[in-house]
Amino acid sequence: MAIPLEARSLSLLRAGNSVLDDVSFTINAGEIFALLGGNGAGKSSTLLTFLGFLEPSNGDVLVNGSSVRNDIAAARSAIAYLPESASLYGHMTAYENLSYFLDLAGKPANREDIDAALDKVALAEEARTRRLQSYSKGMRQKTAIALALLRETPILLLDEPTSGLDPVAIDEFHDLVKALANNGQTILMVTHDVYGACQIADRVGLLRGGKLVGSFSAENGERIDTETVHAAFAERETA
């Protein structure tokens, strides 16, 4: 079985500056991999190369064993992407947004399916027929997660998914992501939240200045030690 996500000696230049430098990692099916790093570390750029928006200057990125540059559409169809501060359409309701994006993905869903997904992300029923412009950030994020659920893709890319969420919403989100991984979905999450990453990730990669400078794994069913990762993160950031 092909590896869902793989970066092979990935390097990326933007406007003459090195954004990623020889980054390699693989993420197996059902695994949650958190890419941790400060601002400008290259986290979001890594996600965008998997989506084909940025082309590696060296190395390659592979989705399900195939180079993204060979078939961007195939790579994207295997991936549900949740951008930072997911911005769905404010003038449309949750139902309308989800219908629109699912149609766009070529996977139309009926009202029952949408309700089931919104139940999973615990979006209040009364809110579902309201326009998103009246939603809190957490509610918008839940709607975007529901979209990712409904697409039923084998891979999920999350860009700072808990940024701006309250602690309760973060816990709910973590539970949801874990459930998805347990269902076999491969999850690549980029974040600067050390605690959150250690809470749910099977592995954490530490990215700094475009280089993968550290890697931490959960051993024997234990969580990754937050203190260790935080120390490494802080050391690297201040180095």
Next chain:
Amino acid sequence: MFRHMTREIRFLAKDRGALFWLLLAFTLSVIAVSFGVTEVREQRETIAALIKEDASDRANALKGQEEWGSAAYYAFHFTYAPPSDFAFAAMGQRDSSPWKHRIRMLALEGQIHEADTRNANFGLVGRFDFAFLIASVAPLLLILLLYDLRAAERTSRRHDLLVATAGYSLAIWFPRAFVRIAALTILLLLPLWSAALIEGTSLTITLQASGIAMAALLIWWIIVEWVNRIDASPSILLTSLIGLWLALAIIVPAISKAVIETNNPVPDGGEILLLQRETVNGAWDLPKDATMKPFIAQHPELRDYAKIDGPWAWKWYYAFQQVGDQKVAPLAQQYRKARLERDRQADLAAFLSPTSFAERAFEKLAGTDTRAMIVYEDAVRGFHSELRAFYYPLMFPEAQYNPALLNNLPNYVPPS
């Protein structure tokens, strides 16, 4: 693709901003077409009323006449270029060139050029007709509908999510733009089609006009699409597109017009009128031979009747009227030729401006272009020649006046 289109139709139905511009487009189209239909109907009514009055006026004028010369002098004849059944869409040169005259047997060129245009002010500012709407206003509406298609999504940080979800860019931007342009085109054309049905415009002309409108909008779509590829904010894109519109719709046509007019000087209609009047008025003081010689050169069949014995004769009077025409003929010819040359060059220059191209194409279809107006002037000249051909054989031999022969007066037939 059908799936993408239905999705974007539903999306458009929820976009209030886009719906506003589309509603405005429909309203403007209704107004433009209504103006055109009203104007054409007024012109037809004017023509019908004048045709009716023309016959009775002439009958009154001819009543009691005793000479062919005085009959020809007092009898006016109404000439006109009727609006085509598509003129409501593009009034074109009908606003700046006369489309009706009352002429008589006197020197003709002055009569053609002394006629005022009915709406000289429109010749200056232009008319809000369908051709203007499609050529100049519709591109602005199209820009407003499309300029931020990508940029607004980038600003809202939704662009990557949309493209990643769709799989490829074309799956979202093409149907989204296409649906808007299709809606704009249909809403602009609906009033035109309705008016075409009411006015009895042929299907061929209606289809051709629809094709021109679609082609004009397609060209602007390509322009907007090309600019929209620039990774810039919506305001910068809008400014750039408005700048391009200004250049292509106003500046390029204005420069082309200035260059064409400078390179092709056209004598003023007033010059023709003045020269002819000077010639005609001057003839009173010239020896009669000075008039009759050049006249007979044109009408050798009347040589035997060219001798003028007394101080006055109608045939001498009409001879110097014709010599007045002969005198200004080179100027009138130059005027005609230069207008046609300007028109030909304007056709070529229109390739630089989609606005000019669409407007001129509509005028050609509507028969309101420069060539159509020259065809009308030629029809007036032809009719005037028929009048001369009717009167000269009676007037020059000084035949007995016989009102019954007036039934054989030529009838003006407008150009079709």
